[in-house]
Amino acid sequence: MEVAMKNYDNPHPSVMPVARRPDVCFVRGKGSWLWDSHDKPYLDFVQGWAVNCLGHAPDIVAEALARQAAQLIHPGPGYFNAPMIELADMIAAHSCFDQLFFTNSGAEANEGAIKLARKWGAMYKLGAFEIITLQHGFHGRTLATMCASGKSGWEELYAPKMPGFIKVARHDIDAVEAAIGRNTVAIMLELVQGESGVHPMPEDYLRALRRLADEHGVLLIFDEVQTGMGRTGTLFAYEHSGVEPDIMTLGKGLGGGVPLAGLAIKKEVSCFEPGDQGGTFNGNPLMTAVGLAVVNALLAPGFLHHVRVMGRRLSSGLTQISGKYGLGEVRGEGLLLAMDTGSLPAAALVEHMLAAGVLINAPREHTLRFMPALNVAADEIDRMLALLNAACADLKTTLAAEEVRDASLS
Numbered sequence: 001m002e003v004a005m006k007n008y009d010n011p012h013p014s015v016m017p018v019a020r021r022p023d024v025c026f027v028r029g030k031g032s033w034l035w036d037s038h039d040k041p042y043l044d045f046v047q048g049w050a051v052n053c054l055g056h057a058p059d060i061v062a063e064a065l066a067r068q069a070a071q072l073i074h075p076g077p078g079y080f081n082a083p084m085i086e087l088a089d090m091i092a093a094h095s096c097f098d099q100l101f102f103t104n105s106g107a108e109a110n111e112g113a114i115k116l117a118r119k120w121g122a123m124y125k126l127g128a129f130e131i132i133t134l135q136h137g138f139h140g141r142t143l144a145t146m147c148a149s150g151k152s153g154w155e156e157l158y159a160p161k162m163p164g165f166i167k168v169a170r171h172d173i174d175a176v177e178a179a180i181g182r183n184t185v186a187i188m189l190e191l192v193q194g195e196s197g198v199h200p201m202p203e204d205y206l207r208a209l210r211r212l213a214d215e216h217g218v219l220l221i222f223d224e225v226q227t228g229m230g231r232t233g234t235l236f237a238y239e240h241s242g243v244e245p246d247i248m249t250l251g252k253g254l255g256g257g258v259p260l261a262g263l264a265i266k267k268e269v270s271c272f273e274p275g276d277q278g279g280t281f282n283g284n285p286l287m288t289a290v291g292l293a294v295v296n297a298l299l300a301p302g303f304l305h306h307v308r309v310m311g312r313r314l315s316s317g318l319t320q321i322s323g324k325y326g327l328g329e330v331r332g333e334g335l336l337l338a339m340d341t342g343s344l345p346a347a348a349l350v351e352h353m354l355a356a357g358v359l360i361n362a363p364r365e366h367t368l369r370f371m372p373a374l375n376v377a378a379d380e381i382d383r384m385l386a387l388l389n390a391a392c393a394d395l396k397t398t399l400a401a402e403e404v405r406d407a408s409l410s
């Protein structure tokens with residue numbers, strides 16, 4: 001039986017319609033730019049969902065791939081390889097963590113964090129297994145990480161749910177304290193909720209979470225899949241508050257476009273034994289060699305400063321547009337920013353911008369999200385803002401004309 005997806009005419013029926021993809025096929029990219037099969041250029045402020053921290057097809061990624069592919073692609077997860085060791089050493093040296101485990105996706109890294117917390121609970125907390133997570137949070141699309149997520153619309157999907165996740169309202173420290181019980185093993189959250197529409201966690205809330213976790217002997221897990229790797233202007237977002245978690249997960253930017261993610265832990269919570277965790281492709285040298293090249297690029301003098309400067313430029317441009325058209329809040333950190341669009345439907349703005357040759361994302365009905373390459377240039381930001389300004393003006397005029405027409409018909 002064929003079931004049609006609501007309001008979506010899939011232009012390529014052999015490709016499963018798991019997303020409403022526009023009828024555009026991308027064939028090449030460089031930096032902040034993509035080209036489709038008709039050679040139309042697009043300025044990309046989505047960048048593979050905050051993945052391509054160095055833009056499209058960066059030379060250093062292409063070179064790392066070519067060099068490593070010619071040398072060693074996959075000795076297997078049961079053996080060490082040089083890039084895996086070097087990348088683990090490098091992240092440990094530039095963070096508060098001692099051990100790394102590399103995975104293929106952010107969800108898989110979060111699965112690892114959940115497993116580690118449960119094992120730690122079994123060993124040291126009389127079998128405690130519950131993890132407190134936040135409403136509107138997003139941790140991935142495996143069965144466990146969907147249950148950890150607080151995305152609306154997912155409550156009924158893929159029943160029965162995996163037990164062990166308690167959801168509380170974001171920014172509400174009393175709710176977290178009230179939810180901590182005998183079975184609680186960890187508190188898990190994003191430092192900026194990305195998929196919910198870019199909602200940063202206040203620093204005093206993070207400090208209070210750390211205090212609560214210490215008082216009750218539970219683990220603190222930061223999901224930095226979206227916020228890590230320079231996205232917020234520091235290598236990791238936890239650096240802004242200085243609040244150190246026990247466990248951090250990474251993904252997206254870590255591979256600069258290739259599938260690489262990771263689980264970073266402090267040695268005090270290290271409790272996996274051989275056989276507890278793994279996967280065929282985990283830590284393979286082809287991906288970790290790229291991760292190494294990416295981390296080196298992010299740590300180059302001036303790179304993270306550029307992210308902060310460009311973040312301020314984008315944020316102030318969005319604030320001007322919001323003020324001019326009476327839209328809504330502009331929020332976020334570094335180059336992970338959002339603007340509420342007030343009465344303007346965000347999806348219509350995305351469509352206008354696509355036609356004008358710009359990619360932006362609408363995580364909510366009335367919210368736009370901007371996640372350009374971290375090496376985006378000032379004139380690329382200005383160009384995107386000018387086209388967004390024009391799209392807002394156009395849409396306002398169209399909606400006003402429709403209102404007048406509707407009123408005259410009624």
Ligand SMILES: Cc1ncc(COP(=O)(O)O)c(C=O)c1O
Pocket residue numbers: 049104105106107108110138139140141190194195223224225226227251252261
């Ligand atoms: C905060 C966060 N965690 C986890 C994930 C899942 O990562 P992946 O899609 O690589 O499995 C995402 C993806 O958007 C994310 O934003």
